[in-house]
Amino acid sequence: MFRSSQVMNVKTLCLGALGLGDKSGYDIKKLFEAAFRHFHSATYGSIYPALNQLVRDGLIVGRIEPGAGHPERKLYCLTDAGHEALERELLAEAPTEQMRSEFMVLMFFAHLLPTERLAEILEEVRERYTETLAYLESLVDLPDHTPGTRFTVQAGIARYRATLAFLVEQAPELLREHARHRQTSENESNA
Amino acid sequence: MFRSSQVMNVKTLCLGALGLGDKSGYDIKKLFEAAFRHFHSATYGSIYPALNQLVRDGLIVGRIEPGAGHPERKLYCLTDAGHEALERELLAEAPTEQMRSEFMVLMFFAHLLPTERLAEILEEVRERYTETLAYLESLVDLPDHTPGTRFTVQAGIARYRATLAFLVEQAPELLREHARHRQTSENESNA
DNA sequence: TCGAACATGTAAAAGGTTACATGATTAC
DNA sequence: GTAATCATGTAACCTTTTACATGTTCGA
Numbered sequence: 001m002f003r004s005s006q007v008m009n010v011k012t013l014c015l016g017a018l019g020l021g022d023k024s025g026y027d028i029k030k031l032f033e034a035a036f037r038h039f040h041s042a043t044y045g046s047i048y049p050a051l052n053q054l055v056r057d058g059l060i061v062g063r064i065e066p067g068a069g070h071p072e073r074k075l076y077c078l079t080d081a082g083h084e085a086l087e088r089e090l091l092a093e094a095p096t097e098q099m100r101s102e103f104m105v106l107m108f109f110a111h112l113l114p115t116e117r118l119a120e121i122l123e124e125v126r127e128r129y130t131e132t133l134a135y136l137e138s139l140v141d142l143p144d145h146t147p148g149t150r151f152t153v154q155a156g157i158a159r160y161r162a163t164l165a166f167l168v169e170q171a172p173e174l175l176r177e178h179a180r181h182r183q184t185s186e187n188e189s190n191a
Numbered sequence: 192m193f194r195s196s197q198v199m200n201v202k203t204l205c206l207g208a209l210g211l212g213d214k215s216g217y218d219i220k221k222l223f224e225a226a227f228r229h230f231h232s233a234t235y236g237s238i239y240p241a242l243n244q245l246v247r248d249g250l251i252v253g254r255i256e257p258g259a260g261h262p263e264r265k266l267y268c269l270t271d272a273g274h275e276a277l278e279r280e281l282l283a284e285a286p287t288e289q290m291r292s293e294f295m296v297l298m299f300f301a302h303l304l305p306t307e308r309l310a311e312i313l314e315e316v317r318e319r320y321t322e323t324l325a326y327l328e329s330l331v332d333l334p335d336h337t338p339g340t341r342f343t344v345q346a347g348i349a350r351y352r353a354t355l356a357f358l359v360e361q362a363p364e365l366l367r368e369h370a371r372h373r374q375t376s377e378n379e380s381n382a
Numbered sequence: 383t384c385g386a387a388c389a390t391g392t393a394a395a396a397g398g399t400t401a402c403a404t405g406a407t408t409a410c
Numbered sequence: 411g412t413a414a415t416c417a418t419g420t421a422a423c424c425t426t427t428t429a430c431a432t433g434t435t436c437g438a
Contacts, residue, residue, distance in 0.1 A: 008296045009397070016300040026417055039295040046398055048419055071406040071417045090304055094312045095293030097319060102286030104346060105199045106228040110339025112320040113281055120287045128288060147368035148301025155295060155357055162353030164348055177338035200425070237426050239391055262389045262434040373389055 008095065010042050010050040011012065015078065015086040018060060020146075024073040026053050035139065035149060038132055038156045051076055060084050115179045122171045133160045194252050199286065201241040206269065206277040209251060212335075215264040216242050226330065227342060228321055229347045242267055250276050306370045313362045317355065324351045 017028045025047045032042060051074075054060045059082035062074045078086065103125055110118055139153045208219045214236045223233060242265075245251045249272035253265045269277065294316055301309055330344045 008293045013296070014245075016296075016303070019300060019303050024417075025419090030269050036296075036299060037289070039290055039292045039299075041289065042253035043399060044418075045400070045420085052419090067406070067417090069407075070415090073417060088302075088305060090297065090300055091308060095297060095314045097292060097294045097316065097323075098228070098232065098346075099230055099350060100291045101230045101288060102199045103288045105227075105311055106281065107205070107339050107346070108227060108230075108288060108343050109210060109277075109281055109343065110335040112277060113208070117282060124285045126293055132288075146302040147372050148298050150229065150340070150368075151297045151301065151361065152295045152299050154361065155354065158353050159290060159350060162349050163346065164243035170345065171343065173245050174342050177341075178324070179336050215389075216391090233392075234427060236392085236428070240426095243391090258389090258434070259385090260435075264389060 008040070010046040011081060012056060012089050013040070013042055014047060014050050014054060014076075015059065015089070018076055018078050018082070021085055022075045022077045024065075024075055030118070038136060038160070038166065039152065054082070058082075078145065085098060110174070111185070112182055115175060115182060118178055119175055122167065122174070126167050126171070129160055129164045129167065133164060134158065136160065199231070201237040202223055202245060203277070203280050204231070204233055205238060206273060206280065208248065209267055209269050209273070209337055210277055213268045216258075217264065227343065229327060229351070230343065244272070249273075261379075289370050300367060301365070302372055302376070306366060306373060309369055310366055313358065313365070317330060317358050317362070318340045320355045320358065322357060324348065327351065 013032070017023055017031055020031075023031070028047055028051075029042065029044060032040060036138065051060065051062070054061055055062055056077075058079060060076045060078055062076045065073050065075050067073070103121075106121065113121070136153055136157045140150065140157070145153075204223070205219055208214055209220055211222075214222070216235065219238055219242075220233065223231060230267075238349060242251065242253070246253055246267075251267045252270055253267045258264070277352060293376050297312065304312070304382065311340050327344055327347045331348070336344075
């Protein structure tokens with residue numbers, strides 16, 4: 001059947017995407033890239049095998065759509081069993097939340113960086129957050145939103161805004177403290 | 192040498208933790224559990240093999256500390272090569288940020304859930320966020336913080352606060368919209 | 383004496399990324 | 411004709427989780 005340890009694996013992602021309507025593997029990739037890249041991502045290397053696996057499991061069926069203005073594509077559609085499996089997945093225990101962040105890991109080790117490099121990184125991240133925020137804001141008023149998809153975009157905006165505000169506000173303090181801390185450590189190791 | 196595709200893998204995590212001072216594998220796990228669980232996590236099953244790998248690569252050395260009030264443990268210490276490797280890792284390109292969130296993936300597919308279940312999930316997540324926030328707030332004034340570690344805790348607080356505020360504010364609206372959307376879809380499929 | 387926390391590890395399986403391989407169609 | 415985008419896939423590799431295995435020390 002369909003049981004896996006990680007709640008939100010590519011298979012579930014594909015089932016969910018097909019729950020929004022029939023799609024090709026390419027469509028699924030594009031959907032997440034467009035509407036969801038701030039929270040999750042998946043590559044073709046995992047999407048296509050996942051779809052074939054789901055076909056073997058009888059949870060989806062594929063049909064070939066001949067090319068008209070584009071190469072021929074395979075459109076997938078949930079079966080009854082697929083609908084049930086998806087519902088089971090989504091009704092299962094609410095996912096335990098963890099805001100994995102590579103940037104924060106780096107900041108955890110900030111004392112190992114030179115202050116100038118830290119300043120550069122903070123600036124780079126600030127720029128990237130600003131871009132992402134602008135992109136997310138452009139997404140809010142798109143049609144085709146379900147209440148849930150709009151919610152995720154707005155939640156992304158709230159989260160990026162807060163992180164950005166924190167960054168702008170706290171970066172100078174961090175840099176000051178960092179410089180002082182590095183100085184102190186240096187003196188200690190020279191003593 | 193030491194090159195890997197993912198920037199923040201367990202090996203780098205271990206190197207970074209040892210950059211804060213000599214530690215056992217157990218210590219490393221506890222450190223991240225205590226100070227960082229909102230942003231990252233690692234299990235013994237990856238930490239111990241990573242440490243042994245790092246020893247083989249000459250980036251750390253281990254010594255056995257005989258048990259005194261506890262079982263005997265292996266303390267690891269960065270070598271010069273280890274220090275260099277860690278610095279190289281941290282100085283490399285700033286990590287591209289993605290706020291992976293299982294909860295948000297679930298919300299993306301919210302229209303496939305019954306409204307009551309959605310309400311339950313929102314409430315569960317709200318409770319868990321509240322707990323995490325309280326925990327993070329208890330961490331701010333701990334001693335042993337470097338400017339970087341304090342920054343990550345405060346950033347966590349900022350992010351959880353914003354997400355929580357968004358959740359409390361937007362949940363009723365989401366539930367209302369969700370119920371309406373489900374109704375509409377049902378009518379459409381009956382038509 | 384028994385459970386909780388301390389402490390280290392291995393092996394199998396799961397899950398995903400990266401690189402490679404291929405080909406169609408459109409716009410310049 | 412050629413670059414970009416559309417479109418599908420495989421295989422090797424990498425990393426991590428899960429489950430198992432083992433033993434110590436302390437406090438109730």
